[in-house]
Amino acid sequence: MYVTVRVEVEKCSGCKLCIVSCPDPNVLAFIPEAKHVVVNEHRCKGCGLCATVCPEEALTVSGN
Amino acid sequence: MSKGLFRISPGFEDVMPAEYKELVTNGPYGRDLGVKDLGTFKELIEEHPLCAGCAEALALRLILASLPSPEDTVIVGSTGCSSLLFTQVAVQNIHSLFGNQNAVATGLKRALRLRFPDKVKDVVVIAGDGATVDIGLDMVMQSWFRRELITTIMLDNEVYANTGGQESGMSPQGAVLYMAPLGKKFPKVNLPEIAREAGCAYVATISPALPRRLGKVVRRAILVAREIGPSYVQVFCPCPTNFKWPSAQVLQKIRDRQKEGIFKVREYVSPEAEAYLAGLEVERQHDEQE
Ligand SMILES: Cc1ncc(C[n+]2csc(CCOP(=O)(O)OP(=O)(O)O)c2C)c(N)n1
Ligand code: SF4
Ligand code: SF4
Numbered sequence A: 001m002y003v004t005v006r007v008e009v010e011k012c013s014g015c016k017l018c019i020v021s022c023p024d025p026n027v028l029a030f031i032p033e034a035k036h037v038v039v040n041e042h043r044c045k046g047c048g049l050c051a052t053v054c055p056e057e058a059l060t061v062s063g064n
Numbered sequence B: 001m002s003k004g005l006f007r008i009s010p011g012f013e014d015v016m017p018a019e020y021k022e023l024v025t026n027g028p029y030g031r032d033l034g035v036k037d038l039g040t041f042k043e044l045i046e047e048h049p050l051c052a053g054c055a056e057a058l059a060l061r062l063i064l065a066s067l068p069s070p071e072d073t074v075i076v077g078s079t080g081c082s083s084l085l086f087t088q089v090a091v092q093n094i095h096s097l098f099g100n101q102n103a104v105a106t107g108l109k110r111a112l113r114l115r116f117p118d119k120v121k122d123v124v125v126i127a128g129d130g131a132t133v134d135i136g137l138d139m140v141m142q143s144w145f146r147r148e149l150i151t152t153i154m155l156d157n158e159v160y161a162n163t164g165g166q167e168s169g170m171s172p173q174g175a176v177l178y179m180a181p182l183g184k185k186f187p188k189v190n191l192p193e194i195a196r197e198a199g200c201a202y203v204a205t206i207s208p209a210l211p212r213r214l215g216k217v218v219r220r221a222i223l224v225a226r227e228i229g230p231s232y233v234q235v236f237c238p239c240p241t242n243f244k245w246p247s248a249q250v251l252q253k254i255r256d257r258q259k260e261g262i263f264k265v266r267e268y269v270s271p272e273a274e275a276y277l278a279g280l281e282v283e284r285q286h287d288e289q290e
């Protein structure tokens, strides 16, 4: 299985810090109605940068 | 504005790739979006082959989201890791021979002014540190001396990354790299200072660890180059692959360097550019009120 990041949506505050810290485009998207982010697992390279900036510890990279 | 360029010709809708269709329906063209809106629109950059955790890729992603009018922008690139990404970018771009980027951009800007005298066309050079401060320095500085109305953005990853790790003028003193085993003998070239002395009306250093500020800087640099004079932005985005850092560490490394005072975020705006930007700000507020 490929390495990818996962979002625990209950923890996510919707601050969007992860979105502006990801080197890859359109991997993390913001859902305005639900006010949290979702991840497109097929596009994620699993680098883990997003997890290092998340203030809520809502992101984990599988395989790490 | 040339938004029509990106429309799909009638009859071709069902054969176009899904990503392209999304760009047409939810792209940023003509919508005045920026870094703060990332994650809510289809970006001007597609999946790319740059390394996991690449700060240069993050910088490019943020730069592309900050172009004031992407539909009327032409980017001039040069060889390096970034050139592998430009094949995936939905902004008109030219790949120039390594080091020639500012000469190519000069001709392009002048030709666009003749061809479209009543339109604003932004010409933005985006090239690596090797291409900008070493091999292309002559062309870069000559374009500043001539006060060409172009923006030059250096992706300072502190190494010739794409060719396997030679030292560049921007590598830090003492840096040991795959193909520089003895360690660099002299400090980073102070190109922002040189840019100022050479005639740039706007000069800034920034990093992708400050994404919104990066967006603001890129925007200001491009606006100044429309009317006032050349502008230069140096983006600190060290290469995790060549410096042998785990993929999740680069943003922390940038912050550490900032804390140690080795990397400084700076902005120089000439008095003329300052007045021009302040005028645009007033205009913008006025537009928003209407
Ligand atoms: C005229 C010419 N000289 C040399 C090269 C070889 N070359 C390709 S990429 C590169 C290094 C690029 O370094 P930099 O500009 O810092 O970009 P990076 O890959 O680090 O992003 C070099 C020297 C070339 N392609 N063309
Ligand atoms: S792990 Fe890396 S590629 Fe995946 S979403 Fe996070 S920052 Fe983006
Ligand atoms: S950084 Fe964390 S809290 Fe903020 S939007 Fe991303 S996942 Fe949610």
Ligand code: SF4
Pocket (backbone or CB within 6 Å): B049, B050, B051, B053, B054, B055, B056, B057, B081, B157, B161, B162, B239, B240, B241, B242
């Ligand atoms: S070698 Fe360095 S600059 Fe090039 S893609 Fe990989 S991380 Fe980015």
Ligand SMILES: [Mg+2]
Pocket (backbone or CB within 6 Å): B080, B128, B129, B130, B155, B156, B157, B158, B159, B160, B161, B168
């Ligand atoms: Mg480089």
